[in-house]
Amino acid sequence: MAQTQRLDVRELINTQPLSRYQKLVIFLGFAVIALDGFDIAIMGFIAPVLKQEWGVSNHELGFVISTALIGLALGAMFSGPLADWLGRKKIIINSVFFFGFWTVATAFSQNIEQMIFFRFMTGLGLGAAMPNISTLVSEYAPERKRSFIITVIFCGFTFGAAIGGFTASWLIPMYGWHSLMALGGILPLLFVPILLWKLPESVRFLVIKQAPAGQICAILKRLYPGKIADNVSFVLPTQPVSGNAMRIVLSPQYRFGTLMLWLVYFMGLFLVYILGSWLPTLVKEIGLTVSQAAIMTAIYQAGGTVGSLFAGWLMDRINPHRALGAIFAVGGLVTMAIGFAAASFTLLCLLALISGACLNGANTGMNALSARFYPTQARATGSSWMHGVGRIGAILSAFAGAEMLAMDLKFETVFLLLGIPALLTVLGVAAKGWFASGQPDNVPTVTSSLRSPS
Incomplete structure (x- = not known):
């Protein structure tokens, strides 16, 4: 046999x-x-x-x-x-x-x-x-x-x-x-x-849920043709926690990291949405034309694609918390600098490009940070709740932007105030990296390593 x-x-x-x-x-x-x-x-x-x-x-x-x-x-x-x-x-x-x-x-x-x-x-x-x-x-x-x-x-x-x-x-x-x-x-x-x-369904999820080996094997054979034997059982490394997904996300082992993810994504989306929604109105207040305001806002959004790819690339090469902390920090400083560049449309566009690349890129990177933090049986819950809390920040940004305009604040004052949520993103990422960096998928396995089928 x-x-x-x-x-x-x-x-x-x-x-x-x-x-x-x-x-x-x-x-x-x-x-x-x-x-x-x-x-x-x-x-x-x-x-x-x-x-x-x-x-x-x-x-x-x-x-x-x-x-x-x-x-x-x-x-x-x-x-x-x-x-x-x-x-x-x-x-x-x-x-x-x-x-x-x-x-x-x-x-x-x-x-x-x-x-x-x-x-x-x-x-x-x-x-x-x-x-x-x-x-x-x-x-x-x-x-x-x-x-x-x-x-x-x-x-x-x-x-x-x-x-x-x-x-x-x-x-x-x-x-x-x-x-x-x-x-x-x-x-x-x-x-x-x-x-x-x-x-396909996630094979990691299927293993956690003890799905039939035939179902898992069929997916893996499509992933790696000719490399999966028929007489095989599928395992994952011993999971660090067990139980209800929401309880895992808020368990003592993950609670602090969860709260930091929520804080950072809330503040990150707050920044991205307040700038994306109110930047055209803000720059029109300093004398830019409708066309110039539209161009500057488009440049801010365009920076997000390049920034996202750079953030993902950097996170795979250095400590991801340091990578995101640095990107958020640069984004916050450049965003504050926009308030002092009103005299030059070219400089405004350059700063908007960098700000958009950093803030949008770092927020995209938060999805990768969340995915690597939680174990398989709670990964979807952890990621989804981070998104949900972050969206509250996006909703509040609409009211905050309107309130700042109603207060008739100076152009530079508005952007200096945006340095506060930017600072909180940096502190939140740093705190998570120091106290809850967690790599749950890297728990030592008690199973054998990959064997090539004969």
């Missing part, structure tokens, strides 16, 4: 080259987040048309955007524990279908009240998709490349938002805002069958 081999799934993924199937998983993750970015950005493109056609006020439009963000926060918080219980694939596919369906419904809105409700429902699906697809991709990524791979898929967000802008410039003048909104819902609905067909 052939002896059953014990195969450490973590070691297998970490020691093998990136396969074609893993690259497919990465592409599917990129596509889901691109659809997410397209859908989230839609309201910005149709807002001027809604003001003209429906006569809605800025306050009403702000309420539509805010309710979507509230949906995003709640969707993230509720979906994480479900993904750690039912599986990442089920939650991802259902969330993509959910936000696609409600975006199509939004295209048929007859008034602002209906749109507020539909965008809230859409937000629930959008909030569930992003953290869970990043969790699944992280569990297929070799740890030596995990941070970079996660930042790659999150570049899909800016890609999707940019595609939305180009599409809006063509569709809205010809067919109206309803067509853009309908497209934003039809695309994810069409993508659902592809996810059902090609997206």
